Amino acid sequence: MNRSLTSIAALASVALMATACSDPAAEAEGGGSAGGGAVEWPEPTADLDGVTLTLWAAQNSTTIPEQVTAAFEKATGAKVEIVTIPDPYEQSVQTRVATGDKPDLAFWQPTASMLTALNADTNLQPLDGAPWIEELQPELQDMTGLLDDTRYAALISSPSVEGVYYNKDVFAQHGITEPPGSFDEMVDLARKLDSAGVTPFYGMAGDRWATQWWVQVQLAGAAANGFWDDVNSGEKSFESPVVLDAITRYRDLVEEGLFNDDLATATFEEQGDALLAGEAAMALQVNSFFGQLQAKADTATLNEKIGFFPISPSGNVGTYIPDQSNALVAFRSGDEQKEAAARQLLAFWMGPGYEDFVAGQGTISLKPDVPTPDSVPQALLDAHASLGDSVGSMQALAAANPDLYLNLADMVAGEMTPKEVAAATQDQFEQLASAAGVEGF
Amino acid sequence: MATEHETVAGAAPGQPAPDGLPPGGSGGKVSRTTSAERRERAAHPGWFLAPALVVMVVFFFVPTVFNFVYAFTDWSSFKSEINPVGFDNFVELADSGTLFASLRITVVYAVLVAIFQNVFGLILAVLLERDTRLNRFARAAFFIPVLMSALAVGYIFQAFLKPEGALNALIGALVGHEVTTAWLGSTTWTIVVVALIHAWKWMGLSMLIYMAGLKTMPGDVLEAARIDGASPWKAFWAIRFPLLAPAVTFSVATALLGSMNGFDVVQATTEGGPARTTEILNIFIYRTFGQGLFAQATTMSLVLFLMVALFAFPVIKILRRREEIL
Known part of the structure; x- marks a missing residue:
């Protein structure tokens, strides 16, 4: 290779380094809607001829916006392209955004930790003063979607709640007429069922993610007393007795044999089948589990067979955990017209388009003056009703979102002790909190 | 001249x-x-x-x-600025045991794959060496997995090895009662199973390399051995196998170093489970990157790069030395 070629190569690489050595996602800064100032909200049906919006959705949320965006296109002349981002959705979106690839709108978990993970301050449009907020049920208005007192996410459907789905037939066969009133009562009931030869709880540690509900519902009381604020400030941690006890209790219940024998390898899908078939009495889960049941059985069957009760150590208190399919965020694209159009779509969705959206999706209405369709099963209505006095989950209230579920799944597989689970989770929490610039980490 | x-x-x-x-x-x-x-x-x-x-x-x-x-910055998805942080990422990684656990798993996995892939490849090459019509068909059949998508291979095996999968049904039919072994459920043996799948996918390539080595062997040497009364077994180990040294160098080195960079087969079969016993470094990197900790993930991939380089030189040197007798 001759010398001039070497120098060209060297020059090229230096030039590339110089241009690439900044975060490409930060490019939009300064352009488009500036943070801080009042946000303008266009008329929901104002003319948008020639504007194309891109909306990112996950595999399980991609059909949700179809109907409402079609109505929006018809009303405004805009074009909305729904792009399905492959699972794992959050990872894929974060990676794309990090390289500067951004949509106009996207489904996103509206919790503070997940908004931080998207660098909301730089990448997302503030949605302050959104016209539909006051039309929502009061307890839902500021439940989620906020980071540092700025609204970044629009809640579109009933946020998920951690609670127990149970098979009514199994309860009835064993003379149980009332759902248990506290975590301890539920464990007593489980022992009674176990001695009668029924699998009390069906877990799915093979798919891992639902293991964390068992610890989180036990923390409901602490969460109500500001436990997560103390974790965020470093005063308390995942190694504090209250968490460690909850983890240990979960392991003890597993070791006592109150779960299905194949707990360590069982999957989400198998959990749904097992509860519907009455192979087990209860499953501690979130709304997406019921979504799975809805795909397997019709509303009448579900109303007849499946019930729901929230649970916590002190009583029937739910733990809310809004997920990706519950909310949307609008990105700062640097193009003012598109940014305004994105806000307009949200205003249309939650305004004139909301009634049709709720009816079409067969989902619970968040607005008291928009009726919930009759096709919504009772268990979902019960889950929604428990939101009023529910408390926040780790995802909703902690400053960062460590992989507690992975460590718990390892514990169920016999590879970790409760102490190790707590320590590993706290380590990761600190690492994430430090990266997120949380004070004190 | x-x-x-x-x-x-x-x-x-x-x-x-x-x-x-x-x-x-x-x-x-x-x-x-x-x-x-x-x-x-x-x-x-x-x-x-x-x-x-x-x-x-x-x-x-x-x-x-x-x-x-x-690797020396605090690049993350959480903020726009990227600041230099010196060796902080390395220190943090060294402190948490996960990196070393993953490194250990990666090395074990790579060694297992290298052994399985080369043993299978060599056996196939020897078995299918003669140019019969059946052998030509068999060679093509064994080479097909090499051309298949690694993710597809992984998902097929995942379904095949499920407790209610086809393998258990097959065994169940043979032994006459239901079998529900979770082939990918053992925290000790799953890594061996996944390494076998990886080796199965790539053994066709090793077969091809070894076959090329066998085909180019000087006929007179083998003939001399035959005349001297060497049994086929003796002739293989004393003459043909040593003469294969260059093919061994290439095949072992690519299998070992290639599987250190493995990801797809493991992701499709176990996603690093059960209980992270198959979490090779690339899966760990993927998980960390997905949490928005880009700098930490980059640091890990630098560590992986260094480890592969560290392995490559001595391994190739040792294998090369075997060739010197030629």
Whole structure:
């Protein structure tokens, strides 16, 4: 290779380094809607001829916006392209955004930790003063979607709640007429069922993610007393007795044999089948589990067979955990017209388009003056009703979102002790909190 | 050859050159070689390198340099600024045991894959060496997995090995009662199973490499061995296997170093489970990256790069030494 070629190569690489050595996602800064100032909200049906919006959705949320965006296109002349981002959705979106690839709108978990993970301050449009907020049920208005007192996410459907789905037939066969009133009562009931030869709880540690509900519902009381604020400030941690006890209790219940024998390898899908078939009495889960049941059985069957009760150590208190399919965020694209159009779509969705959206999706209405369709099963209505006095989950209230579920799944597989689970989770929490610039980490 | 011949002719006895040097000596030789070089240079101009070089620089060299640079920063999805942090990422990683656990798993996995893939490949090459019609068909069949998508292979095996999967149904039919073994559920043996799947996918390639080695072996040596009364077994281990050394070098090195960079088969079969016992470094990197900790993930991939380099040199050196006897 001759010398001039070497120098060209060297020059090229230096030039590339110089241009690439900044975060490409930060490019939009300064352009488009500036943070801080009042946000303008266009008329929901104002003319948008020639504007194309891109909306990112996950595999399980991609059909949700179809109907409402079609109505929006018809009303405004805009074009909305729904792009399905492959699972794992959050990872894929974060990676794309990090390289500067951004949509106009996207489904996103509206919790503070997940908004931080998207660098909301730089990448997302503030949605302050959104016209539909006051039309929502009061307890839902500021439940989620906020980071540092700025609204970044629009809640579109009933946020998920951690609670127990149970098979009514199994309860009835064993003379149980009332759902248990506290975590301890539920464990007593489980022992009674176990001695009668029924699998009390069906877990799915093979798919891992639902293991964390068992610890989180036990923390409901602490969460109500500001436990997560103390974790965020470093005063308390995942190694504090209250968490460690909850983890240990979960392991003890597993070791006592109150779960299905194949707990360590069982999957989400198998959990749904097992509860519907009455192979087990209860499953501690979130709304997406019921979504799975809805795909397997019709509303009448579900109303007849499946019930729901929230649970916590002190009583029937739910733990809310809004997920990706519950909310949307609008990105700062640097193009003012598109940014305004994105806000307009949200205003249309939650305004004139909301009634049709709720009816079409067969989902619970968040607005008291928009009726919930009759096709919504009772268990979902019960889950929604428990939101009023529910408390926040780790995802909703902690400053960062460590992989507690992975460590718990390892514990169920016999590879970790409760102490190790707590320590590993706290380590990761600190690492994430430090990266997120949380004070004190 | 021509130069040498002319030199010899020029220095014909009885005609000594006036200055004691053969006519058309070193001077002529040099000019001839340079003209040959010039001809070669004209046929292979340096700028032919440019397209390949540009691709190499843009898609390999620059990213690798960035990999070094970003490992010393706090780049994350949480904020826009990227600040240098010195060796913080390395210290943090060294402190948490996860990195070393993953490194250990990666090495175990790579060694297992290298062994399985090469043993299977060699056996297949020897079995299918003769050019019969059946063998040609079998060679093609064993090479098909190499062409398949690794993710597809992984998902097929995942379904095949499920507790309610086809393998258990097959065994159940043979033994006469239901079998529900979770082949990918053991925290000890799953890594072996996944390494076997990886080796199964790539064994066709090793087979091809070994077969090429076997086919180019000098026939007279083997014939001499036969005449000397060596049994086929003896002839294989004493003559054919040592003669395969260059093929072994290539096949073992690519299998070992390639599987250190493995990801797809493991992701599709176990996603690193059960209980993270198959979490090779690339799965760990993927998980960390997905949490928005880009700098930490970059640091890990730098560690992986260094580890592969660290392994590559001694392994290739040792294997090369085996070739010296040839």
